[in-house]
Structures are given as C-alpha cells and as structure tokens.
Amino acid sequence: QTTLNPTLNNDVEIHQNDLPKARFWEAMDITQWEGFWFGSGLLKPAITFKSSFQAQGDDVFLASTMKTGTTWLKSLSLCIMKNRDNFKHEHDMLTVENPHFHIPTIESTLYSTKPLTINIYDASTPRLLHTHLPYTVLPDSIKNSSCKIVYMARNPKDTLISMWHFFNSFLRQDQESFPLEKAVDCFCSGVHQYGPFLDHVLEYWTESQKRPCKVLFVKYEDMKSDPKGEVSRIAEFLGRPFGDEREVDEVLWRCSLERLKNLEVNKSGSILLNVPNTSYFRKGEVGDWKNYLTSDMADRIDQTIGLKLEAFGLFL
Numbered sequence: 001q002t003t004l005n006p007t008l009n010n011d012v013e014i015h016q017n018d019l020p021k022a023r024f025w026e027a028m029d030i031t032q033w034e035g036f037w038f039g040s041g042l043l044k045p046a047i048t049f050k051s052s053f054q055a056q057g058d059d060v061f062l063a064s065t066m067k068t069g070t071t072w073l074k075s076l077s078l079c080i081m082k083n084r085d086n087f088k089h090e091h092d093m094l095t096v097e098n099p100h101f102h103i104p105t106i107e108s109t110l111y112s113t114k115p116l117t118i119n120i121y122d123a124s125t126p127r128l129l130h131t132h133l134p135y136t137v138l139p140d141s142i143k144n145s146s147c148k149i150v151y152m153a154r155n156p157k158d159t160l161i162s163m164w165h166f167f168n169s170f171l172r173q174d175q176e177s178f179p180l181e182k183a184v185d186c187f188c189s190g191v192h193q194y195g196p197f198l199d200h201v202l203e204y205w206t207e208s209q210k211r212p213c214k215v216l217f218v219k220y221e222d223m224k225s226d227p228k229g230e231v232s233r234i235a236e237f238l239g240r241p242f243g244d245e246r247e248v249d250e251v252l253w254r255c256s257l258e259r260l261k262n263l264e265v266n267k268s269g270s271i272l273l274n275v276p277n278t279s280y281f282r283k284g285e286v287g288d289w290k291n292y293l294t295s296d297m298a299d300r301i302d303q304t305i306g307l308k309l310e311a312f313g314l315f316l
C-alpha cells in the first residue's frame with residue numbers, strides 16, 4: 001500500500017538537502033520546492049503525496065492557502081456531502097469532532113494527534129480531502145481525473161492578519177508577538193508557509209477559469225456577503241444541490257463561526273500537534289486588517305500583491 005510516511009523514501013531526503021531554506025517568522029524552518037515555501041516537516045509528505053497519490057474520479061478536494069477560511073469550507077463541504085442526512089436524526093458530525101478531524105489536510109496528517117476518521121487511501125467514497133498545497137504540486141492523478149476541487153481564497157491583508165494572530169496564539173505569555181512590520185515584509189516577498197500567497201491564489205484562479213467544471217473558486221468575502229448564494233453554488237458544483245431554502249439556512253447555521261466556536265469539541269483539545277482547536281476560530285470579519293496595518297504596510301501589500309490580483313479582477 002502506498003504510504004505517506006516520507007522516511008521510507010530516501011530520494012526525497014537527498015532531494016531536500018539541495019533546496020533553498022529560510023526561517024519563517026522565527027517560528028519554523030521552511031524549504032522552497034517548486035517555487036513555494038513549505039514547513040520543513042511538511043515537505044517530505046508533500047513530495048511523497050505528489051509522486052504517489054492516486055485520485056479517484058469521485059474524490060472532492062478542498063484547497064486553500066493558510067487562514068483563508070479553510071475551517072469554514074471544510075464544515076460546509078462536510079455538511080453538503082456527508083452530514084445533511086444526519087440532521088433529521090438530530091446527529092451532527094460537527095458536534096462530535098473539529099472539522100479538521102473529519103476532513104484532514106493531507107500533508108499534515110502525519111501530525112495528527114488522533115487517529116483520523118479517514119485513512120486517505122481507504123476511505124468510504126466519495127472521499128473528502130483537503131490540501132494547502134499549491135496547484136502546481138498536486139499529483140497528476142488529481143489534475144487529470146474527473147475529481148473536483150473547491151478553492152477558498154481571501155483578500156491578502158485579512159489573510160496576513162489572520163495568520164499573524166494564528167501564530168501569535170502559540171506564543172507563551174512572556175513571548176512578544178512577531179513584529180508585524182517584518183511579517184508584512186515576509187508576506188510581500190512570498191517567504192512564508194505555503195507562500196507566495198499571490199502565486200497560490202493565481203494558480204487556482206487560472207485553473208478555475210480554464211476548467212470551471214473542475215475547479216470552483218470561492219472567495220471568503222463573497223461567502224460573508226452572500227452566504228446563501230455561495231453555499232448553494234458550492235453544493236451545485238459538488239452535485240448535491242439543496243432541496244429548499246430551509247436546508248441552506250440549516251447548513252449555514254450549523255457552520256456559523258459563532259456556533260462552531262462554542263461547540264464543546266472546539267473549545268479544547270487539538271487535532272494537529274501544537275495547534276489548539278480554539279485557534280481556528282477568531283473574529284471572521286472582512287476588513288479586520290484596518291485595525292492592525294498602518295497605511296504604509298497596507299500600501300506595500302497593495303503594491304506587491306493587491307494590484308496584481310486586481311489585474312485578474314480579484315479582490316477589487
């Protein structure tokens with residue numbers, strides 16, 4: 001059986017030693033591969049995944065870079081694909097475990113603190129999986145089979161602020177947060193976990209334009225401003241359209257930030273090593289960056305990332 005245990009693959013070890021390295025926010029070592037930066041521990045699983053994963057035609061892949069609303073997308077997709085029939089029996093998978101347990105992020109599964117419900121090579125179909133990996137490094141079997149991809153994107157400034165809070169939440173009380181000024185520099189130069197952000201977003205955007213039946217591109221901001229319209233679009237794309245508006249409302253309510261944040265399963269514990277379940281839920285506001293970034297910082301992000309996204313009609 002194919003395995004994601006990268007220690008079994010010596011070629012990966014040799015390959016990794018030759019790759020560029022950097023330190024990300026004084027928090028972790030990152031390595032550059034195929035134009036993107038990966039936490040060093042995630043690189044081997046990513047390489048092994050790319051070379052060995054066999055997609056099935058009915059797989060559903062959720063994709064996103066960090067802090068763009070992955071948890072929300074996982075919850076909604078879980079409800080659309082697997083959870084909906086449970087509601088009438090008063091059962092809701094979201095109350096049993098954190099969304100990241102039900103839909104594992106493939107390259108992070110090695111760090112799971114619990115045996116996941118899904119053995120990704122032997123799960124009940126359709127398999128529902130997530131990755132933070134850029135489109136470029138997805139296995140050919142995902143790109144070439146009929147499986148579908150839903151990508152969640154978010155405006156760069158809110159993504160950065162969300163990322164900054166996320167990493168700050170792991171600091172001890174006596175540790176100072178990483179200087180925001182430097183975080184902006186790293187973000188603009190693309191040297192951060194799963195960066196460059198711009199390339200990550202544009203790769204999936206371009207693919208969604210070329211193959212709209214294969215890749216659905218969803219924006220966090222659209223989800224906030226038109227949740228019913230957007231969640232219905234996702235459900236239709238996945239071939240599971242809602243029967244009526246009541247069903248849409250129920251799924252949105254079950255996946256709302258307020259509800260998820262206050263579920264017992266999300267108030268403590270962790271699915272991934274060193275990542276408390278609480279850290280996935282914060283404010284969920286569009287434009288929260290205004291409370292943190294100076295106009296100079298905002299300008300720098302606009303100049304290096306924002307304007308380039310705008311040229312594609314994104315995040316105007």
Ligand code: A3P
Binds near residue numbers: 161
């Ligand atoms: P903020 O830090 O801006 O509050 P990810 O899930 O990719 O890690 O992204 C985390 C961001 O999504 C956080 O944003 C978090 O608050 C927000 N989020 C988490 N669950 C959400 C939900 N159910 N609805 C809306 N936003 C949510």
